[in-house]
Amino acid sequence: MTKRELQDSAKTFIQNDPSKAIELCLEIYEKFPEEFNNYDAVNLLQAARKRHKISITKLPEIARKFKENEIVSGLCGWYIFDIYIKGKSPQQILQYENIIGQYLPLINQKNVSIDNQYPCPFYLIVSNLWDAHSNNLFNANKIFDYCKIVNPDFLSKKSSSYTTEEGRDVEQSSPYETYFQYYTKACDKLNKAEEALNSCNIALSSLSEFHYDNDLWFKMRMARAYIKLDKIDFAEKQYLEIINSKAGSSKYFLCKEFSELLFHQKRYEESWEQSLRSAIVLKDVKFCASLLLHQSRILARLNRINEAKRFAEVIYAGIQEKLWNNTSEYQKLVTYFKLEEGTGKAKTLFKKLYSFYKDELYKDCPSSKGQIIFIHNSGRFGKIKCSDESVINFTKNSFNQEHHRIDKFKNAEISFVSDYDYKAEPIAENIKIINLKKEDEIIGKIFKGKVQNIVDFGIFIDFDSDKRGLSHSSVLESNFKEVYNVNDFVKVKIINQTEKGYSLKILDKL
Structure with a gap:
C-alpha cells in the first residue's frame, strides 16, 4: 500500500477499529518516516484516545516531532489526560507520573485568560499533579517544579461552581487563584521568601474574589516571608492585620505564630497574651501540644515556670494516649514536673485550662x-x-x-x-x-404557637415570644405533613425540657 492509501485507511478505522488505525499509523511512520506529517500524527492520537491505549510505541517520538503543531499538541494533552488523569485517584496519578512527565514538555499551554470556553489540557494535567502531591503530605519540591512550568498569565480568573447531591451550590476557585494557592504554599515551605512575597503580592493585587480563605493564606505567607527576610516590623503589621480580620480571628495558629515572633524579640508579656488568644480559639486537643510547650517557655521567661505544670500534665496525657509522639522537648517538661502518673484524659485536662486562659487574658481589665x-x-x-x-x-x-x-x-x-x-x-x-435566674416552671403549661418548620421527624414550633420546641412525629398524626403548614397557629402543651430544647404536644389547630 502507498503512503496515501495507508493514511486514508487509517482514518476510516479511527472510530470503528481504533487498534487497526493505530497499527496503520505506526506502519506509515516506519515505512515512510520522511512523509509522516501532522495529519498522520493527528490520526494516531485520535485513534489512541478512542482505543484508550496506554502504551504506544514511538508515540513520544512522534509527539516531540510535531509539538509545535497546535492541534497535535492539544490532542497529545487530551490523550494524556484521558489515559493517566481522568477518573484516577491521586495514588494512581503518581504511579503514572514518570510517563506523564515524558509528555509534559510536548504539550503547549493554551492561553485561556480571556476566553475559557474550552479548557486547557496542559493545565488540567498539571493541576491534578499538584493535587496528587498535596494529598496526605504536601510535596513542596514537586509542586514548586510543576508550578514553574505554568504561565499564570495564561490562566483564567473565572471561578466555577458545582451542585452537590444535597442540592447545595459550591463555588470553586479559578485556575489563576488555584495556581497561586499552590505556588505560594510551596515557596513558603521551601523558604523561598522573595518568591513567596512577590507571588502573594501578585495574587492579592490581581484577584478580586477569593475562595477557601486564600486571601488570608496569602497574607500569612507574606508575614512568614518578612520574618525570613528579617523585616520584623512588616511581619508584625501583617500578622496584626490578619488576626484582626473575620477569618483570621478564628485561626489559632495565626496568634501562635505571632506569639512566637514576639517571643524571639523577647517581648514576653505580649507573646503570652497572643498565646492566650490562640489557646481560647483552639478547640481540638490533638493540636495543642506545641502551643502548651511554647506557653511553658514563655512562663519560664516570666519567672512563672511552676504554673506550667498543668500544661505538662496535658502533654503527658497526650503522650500516653498516643495523640502525639514524645519528643525530647516534651520529655524535658514532663521530667521537670516529675510526672509519672496521669491525672486525667488530655481532652478533659485541656478543656479545664479554658477558664485559666480567659482569666489570664483579662486579668488587668476592669469588670x-x-x-x-x-x-x-x-x-x-x-x-x-x-x-x-x-x-x-x-x-x-x-x-x-x-x-x-x-x-x-x-x-x-x-x-x-x-x-x-x-x-x-x-x-x-x-x-x-x-x-442564674431560672425561668418559671412551664412543663405542663399550654401556649399558643406558630409552626416554624415541618420535617420528617416532626414539627418545629415557636411559642411564648422567644422559645422554640419540637412536636415529635411519635405524638403526631401519621399524616401530619398534610394536616399542618408553615405559619399555622396551634395550641401546644409543654411535655418536657431537655438539652435539645422543649418537647411539645399539639392540642389543637387554631
Whole structure:
C-alpha cells in the first residue's frame, strides 16, 4: 500500500477499529518516516484516545516531532489526560507520573485568560499533579517544579461552581487563584521568601474574589516571608492585620505564630497574651501540644515556670494516649514536673485550662456587671444590659467556661469585661454567672404557637415570644405533613425540657 492509501485507511478505522488505525499509523511512520506529517500524527492520537491505549510505541517520538503543531499538541494533552488523569485517584496519578512527565514538555499551554470556553489540557494535567502531591503530605519540591512550568498569565480568573447531591451550590476557585494557592504554599515551605512575597503580592493585587480563605493564606505567607527576610516590623503589621480580620480571628495558629515572633524579640508579656488568644480559639486537643510547650517557655521567661505544670500534665496525657509522639522537648517538661502518673484524659485536662486562659487574658481589665436580656434562637450570640443601661453584644465563646448550650442563661446576672471584636466593635468577654435566674416552671403549661418548620421527624414550633420546641412525629398524626403548614397557629402543651430544647404536644389547630 502507498503512503496515501495507508493514511486514508487509517482514518476510516479511527472510530470503528481504533487498534487497526493505530497499527496503520505506526506502519506509515516506519515505512515512510520522511512523509509522516501532522495529519498522520493527528490520526494516531485520535485513534489512541478512542482505543484508550496506554502504551504506544514511538508515540513520544512522534509527539516531540510535531509539538509545535497546535492541534497535535492539544490532542497529545487530551490523550494524556484521558489515559493517566481522568477518573484516577491521586495514588494512581503518581504511579503514572514518570510517563506523564515524558509528555509534559510536548504539550503547549493554551492561553485561556480571556476566553475559557474550552479548557486547557496542559493545565488540567498539571493541576491534578499538584493535587496528587498535596494529598496526605504536601510535596513542596514537586509542586514548586510543576508550578514553574505554568504561565499564570495564561490562566483564567473565572471561578466555577458545582451542585452537590444535597442540592447545595459550591463555588470553586479559578485556575489563576488555584495556581497561586499552590505556588505560594510551596515557596513558603521551601523558604523561598522573595518568591513567596512577590507571588502573594501578585495574587492579592490581581484577584478580586477569593475562595477557601486564600486571601488570608496569602497574607500569612507574606508575614512568614518578612520574618525570613528579617523585616520584623512588616511581619508584625501583617500578622496584626490578619488576626484582626473575620477569618483570621478564628485561626489559632495565626496568634501562635505571632506569639512566637514576639517571643524571639523577647517581648514576653505580649507573646503570652497572643498565646492566650490562640489557646481560647483552639478547640481540638490533638493540636495543642506545641502551643502548651511554647506557653511553658514563655512562663519560664516570666519567672512563672511552676504554673506550667498543668500544661505538662496535658502533654503527658497526650503522650500516653498516643495523640502525639514524645519528643525530647516534651520529655524535658514532663521530667521537670516529675510526672509519672496521669491525672486525667488530655481532652478533659485541656478543656479545664479554658477558664485559666480567659482569666489570664483579662486579668488587668476592669469588670462590669449586667444581665443577659437576649439570646438568639441559634444559641450563638446575645445581648447584655449593663448597669448603666447600655447594651453590649456577646457570643457563645464569650463565657469564662465552655458551654454546650447558653439559652439557659437568659436573665442571668453576670460579670464581664469589655473587649473589641474583629470589626472593632465592643463585645463582652470572660462572662461569669453571678446569679442564674431560672425561668418559671412551664412543663405542663399550654401556649399558643406558630409552626416554624415541618420535617420528617416532626414539627418545629415557636411559642411564648422567644422559645422554640419540637412536636415529635411519635405524638403526631401519621399524616401530619398534610394536616399542618408553615405559619399555622396551634395550641401546644409543654411535655418536657431537655438539652435539645422543649418537647411539645399539639392540642389543637387554631
